[in-house]
Amino acid sequence: MTESSLIGFSRGIATDSTFTARNPSSGDSLEPAFCHASEEDLAKACDLAAGAAPVMAGLSGAKKAEFLRDLAERIDGVVDELVGSMTAETGLPEPRVRGETGRTSAQLRMFAGLVEAGNWVDARIDRAQPERQPLPKPDLRSMLRPVGPVAVFCASNFPLAFSVAGGDSASAWAAGCPVIVKAHHAHPATALIVGRAVVESVRACGLPEGAFSLIFGEGRTVGQALVAHPAVKAVGFTGSRAGGRALFDLASQRPEPIPVFAEMSSVNPIFVMPGLGDAKMDEIATGLHGSATLGAGQFCTNPGIVLFPAGEQGERFVESFLSKMRETAAAPMLHEGIRKAYGQGVETLAGREGVDLLLAPEETAGDGRCHATACVLTSDARSFLSDESLLEEVFGPSTLLVSYEDSSELNEVADALEGQLTASVFGKEENLPSYGPLLDILETKAGRLLFNEFPTGVEVCGAVVHGGPYPATTDGRSTSVGTGAILRFARPVCYQGFPEELLPDELKDANPMQIERTEA
Template sequence: MTELTGQHLIDGQWTPGGGSFTSDPTTGEGFTVCSGGAAEIDRAAKAAEAAFRTYGWTSREERARFLETIADEIEARGAQLTEIGSAETGLPAARLEGERGRTTGQLRLFAEHIRKGDYLDRRHDRALPDREPLPRPDLRMIQRPIGPVGVFGASNFPLAFSTAGGDTASALAAGCPVVVKGHPGHPGTGEIVADAIRAAIAACGMPAGTFALIQSNTNAAGEALVRHPLIRAVGFTGSFRGGKALFDLACARPEPIPFFGELGAINPVFVLPEAMAARGEEIAKGWAGSLTMGVGQFCTNPGIVVLPDGAGADAFAKTAAEALSAAKAEVMLNEGVAKGYNAGVEKLAKSNALKEVMRGPEAQARHGSPAVFETTAEAWLGHRELADEVFGPAGILIRAKDEDERLAIAEALEGQLTATLQMDKGDIPAAQALMPVLERKAGRILANGFPTGVEVADAMVHGGPFPATTNFGATSVGTLAIRRFLRPVSFQNIDPALLPEDLRE
């Protein structure tokens, strides 16, 4: 069992530094945690840069074994991770055990992916010395790691999107050392995972600076990470406000760097007429379950539903309200998330453009209850603030009179992580009208399901146009995520002895 130190992991050593804060678990006693700042970030970034000179030139097989060893070490700490993760976040044990499997699965998926080598996109244009009017040089191209990467831990996924989550896994797979700014909502969970990575570094003989964890509850540490000249890219999952501020910092650097921020979405669900008539109540129950899963604390939470106006919409609202009325107020990830959610619900309740469908019991501190409102397409289109994400189990039903209003809603959407079509065979013409719009609005379009639950697979895209993410061409889930931390390098007339091993014949 890992004994918690509350310290940073820098250059392979648990190290104090900076100020301190006390963790705030949902159950049990908090513990004292170091709160790092610019000095700790600087030490970690310099150690990462030194490590890159070796780690960036390791073989794919060496990195694959390293990733698999990290997965093994995380699994060896499974019981402790579940215990402290549940205490810190309020997430149930079953959810955390599933998330741990997703985390180790990501690591092993990237190990398999880099062994295949397809991601390197190797190309070779052989020399044509006799070509007229000019000869062609020998040209070889390959994708190479960019250098140290900064990663921000996410509040809602203490394992799969935090210390050893998808951003860290894909960066390490690419050959990039990682500096993680830990999330203050689950510092103990972060430390245990960091200790697993530290053990894997030792077991595999990797440079000590290949991975670092800086604990902090301040914005200053995050700003220092984004601004540090040795950090070459950043992965972020969190709020629009915080992510946009960091994105602006990344762009304002003397040498700007890519900032891959996931900033949230309302993930619209379009219920088309034939599906509404055939199974509207079934869809309503499914939507209610998706809305309240994990107290709505998913970036793919389906925050709006577009319904054909009429009796079917009445029945949908009634069924959803009945299903949601059975839900109790539940503990949320941390006090800040709960306050933000309850404030967002109050704002919706005061809007003269909305009618209340249902609200759960009044939430105590750090708790949230489901809430659903409804409106017309005309009113929603006239009140753009209704498209703002409320992070938690709150939803808006939008009644559309006809296909034109449904299409207008789709066209008015900002960038989304997902868009869902609830449809039957007879809805294909209506869906065909929506598809050219939705394809430009969302990173993932799905039919007859709900967006909560993101499969970790080669063909997955977890991203989307701004403001869902800051880079529409990237994904944070799936093997395509590795491309964020690579850049193409061309070698002209270079002796094979000087080429990267993967480019030699």
């Protein structure tokens, strides 16, 4: 038995070229096999999306909200099926699957509420002043409009929330864009379950067939062809720096360059300030252990580097954290590629001058299983600053502890960091003024700053920013989580001198949608 891509309302072509997922806990190959998408499949998906784009752009906020809520209900309705597929394909436990299912459906409902209210379009009106001298002022009105078909690449570490109907797709649909999803090779059955739910919702709500397609296939070949297709107008991606940068470069080289919103690489540094006391330091060590090992460290917000004050208290902090990491059991990684990259990353760090390996990850048995154990390394600020390779992300349950002597050294380390998704500071509120220089630096480095909190969890809401300067993302002005994610897939359009009857409802004088507008 084989499965094929979903090209609008049709199945893709059954080809002889297939692949299967693998259970990371057992090493077993999983059925069914999935056909690699043909060139014809890809071309049809893009053509359908191009045809659907003007229809999607004309949908009311109420109609888009109806679709998003219907899809949320359908995804909640297949949660038991998702538990079976996701636990087999990823090794993730049932509570995580159910939690991620709830997050995914909640995201869809959040965007439904956003587009139903309508304020997100940023409507602006400057009325005409025909008597103005020396020149009359024309009537100008602007609002955000959808960019067109969006290609979305599923993430390996979030098979639901950053995948077929995850944040990228949900925000693109909310903006009024058709979506073509490239499934991840590690969890195709999960993608197909959600993909079928999307097709059912598209049909039930009367959306055009090209509103959604799901493509299976080899990432480099199919993914590059998708990004290069002229019908595609934007890209959403969550994955490695190499993968995201390749798509970004390809999109930039098109005859018509398009934006690529890639979330890629972050070490999410934590800065522990001096003078906190042993009890607080031990509390931080406990929280850090939980944050660093959650989901076998396979979160883009996993804290990979921790700066702590040198001295006896710092040594006790290291020992406290190390003892907790030693007790951490091996956990399955999402697929073999991630496990290999984790091992290679740790080996590279451990081999650098000035780095000590305090806890080495254990090799798992050569039986096809894909497990990893925790790793702890230490260094000092001077060594860290002299070796750029120590700045690189190791995706997995690995933590590099870096000691510093004074605030000057701490600020120097902060300044040397690349762009990050998050940066956390642990200290005393009464000492906040003295942290000013550090916070000023971190504001230029990260999309989300935390005080006395760990970065791993990401709240889905209006104010959250899940983004940051390169290489955290390819566009540090955006977020891939929260209501602000919709702005990636919209562009401002200005209407000058238009008669009332030709204006979008959001810009008409009567304001029939009763939305918030900036008027002058």
